[in-house]
Amino acid sequence: MAKRRRRGSQRVTMGEVARLADVSPSTVSLYLRRPDEVSPGRAEKIQAAIDRLGYLPNTMAGGLASSRSNVIGVLVPTITNSFFSETLETLERHLRSAGYQLLIGNTEFDDSREEELIRSILSWNPAGLVLTGFLHTRKSLSVLANNDTPIVEMWDYGQPGLDMVVGFSHYTCGRLVAEHMLRQGRRRMAFVSTNFERDVRARDRYHGFRETVEAAGGTVELRELSGRSHAEETGRLTHALMQDHPEIEAIACSNDMVALGVLCECQRQKWDIPDRIALAGFGNLDFTTSTVPPLTTIEPPRREIGQHTARLLLASLAGELPEAEKRLDLGVRLVERESV
Amino acid sequence: MAKRRRRGSQRVTMGEVARLADVSPSTVSLYLRRPDEVSPGRAEKIQAAIDRLGYLPNTMAGGLASSRSNVIGVLVPTITNSFFSETLETLERHLRSAGYQLLIGNTEFDDSREEELIRSILSWNPAGLVLTGFLHTRKSLSVLANNDTPIVEMWDYGQPGLDMVVGFSHYTCGRLVAEHMLRQGRRRMAFVSTNFERDVRARDRYHGFRETVEAAGGTVELRELSGRSHAEETGRLTHALMQDHPEIEAIACSNDMVALGVLCECQRQKWDIPDRIALAGFGNLDFTTSTVPPLTTIEPPRREIGQHTARLLLASLAGELPEAEKRLDLGVRLVERESV
DNA sequence: GCTTAAAATCGTAGCGCTACGAATGAACGC
């Protein structure tokens, strides 16, 4: 019955609902926006008409008329990575329940792509914008300055930021790992990283690590994986590293996936962890509890970032966010297991 | 200079660009949509005005006026999972370069959430819709039937589908693993799965596995992890499984993360893989090449799904997709390594 | 019953853009 009423994509409009319910379009609109301001009798008739016609409001028309939108743009460097994807998932859940729709953009760690995506998202008149980190092109900054959309920069902490900030210090992550390794008596270290060139945050962790180690009289060899983490390459690189620098007694990795690659290579070479080589990762991914030995790592507040980003955004949208609460350092925690 | 022109979120309109460039708004609109239909001189003046004012077109107004949108909705069960996220990433890249914007929804393996998301996305008047799998609520189906948006159902194959289909047979995945294990002389098997209740596709893989094994006279013990894969639980469950059924000589897992959990437990218990227990996963995730021993698994066409979904969608949007090419089985491949 | 305030409903005027046909300009042939 309700099946073949419409030919093509011709959609049911609010006017048709109004006609069927025998009220004016304004009343239907009001019913949809503030249901308890219409009398119960009409409300019922309107709902019946909506159900019968299968009416779906036209978001674009609504957005245009109200010059607001329920869109929140989110830019992440990659969604193929459980760090950001868990933040996204949490963010999505919290914002959706407040009636917002996420528009997700994938910058692929590329500033100019970010710039393009910012423009593309702003053209939706979003209610808010979530960016990853502090690094934006000059042009992006000028576009954003022309705009009073609330902005959260997440997953980092320590710079002034454009508006709101929710994150933690990557430098501290590096420092915590270094301090732990130093405490275990290690001095000759290596840092193995993916995507070093493009990922500022991996670089910050490295700097925190290196500076802490060197301040204590140790040394750090840096090794970079080309592009995204590739397990085989990690194995080869680890092998070569240990061949060139047999004195190395601890390896810090830019993330847990890299650490898993190193760990597998150590198993293969029968290098005992942590006796021969201490090993630490970053991320506290699920599997780190069960590797042999379990992996010492850093727990970043992945889900908390999503949750607090949503909270700040909503508060800011409601106009009730004091300046002092616009910046949030969620901190990190070293998870000590048996690999170092 | 361009900084404080606008107070608040008051945006620059096309009319203002037109005034500055000394042309009519229609010409600006035309320039934006089909640049080579305006004369070079004016084109230049218009572009200059756009740059000077920092004009960003209002997507909603455009969408409303043209009653088209450049939005493509995509629903996946979870983005915290490199299977779907790689498909998403590929899909995004291909569709973005064709000028489309993805609206991603996370169903969390929940049909009623999918229903809600379908409504929410359709209210954007999307140019296309991508769903994961064939399972939709009756209500979703009726909403979709009322609508002639092109639809791709991805990540599965073997049912008629609503419109287009791009995927592979999960039943076959199970069968391939079973056949391989049988070939290696195993008869007493187990299947360890996450999210068994909600994930139809994991269930299909299980059925393919079980039916193949049983047809050859073998047995299959099923073990389910509660909710999402949790490495520790996987370890415990594996331990209990082997205690109760020491005769088991091969374990198939619903995905590689589960397999990694089982593998770690085997390392811990010093059960040799594959001599004592053969092990296989699903997904061919990156790390499977480097575990000790490397993991035999199934390679699903993660990126290909994204690519072909984009291709079919674009062809369908251009009206040039013959009925016969609407369904695509991308197949899967068993990656034989050393774990079985 | 009548007045008055409050609640419910309605009508109108856009939101910023696109589609499309009308109007103008340029280019050309004879």
Place this chain on the structure above:
DNA sequence: GCGTTCATTCGTAGCGCTACGATTTTAAGC
């Protein structure tokens, strides 16, 4: 020089909805 054609440019009428002030209905008070 003048029509004819084609390429540009422009004006107008919406797209489907919301905001808001105007209008009608209902309820309350005496």
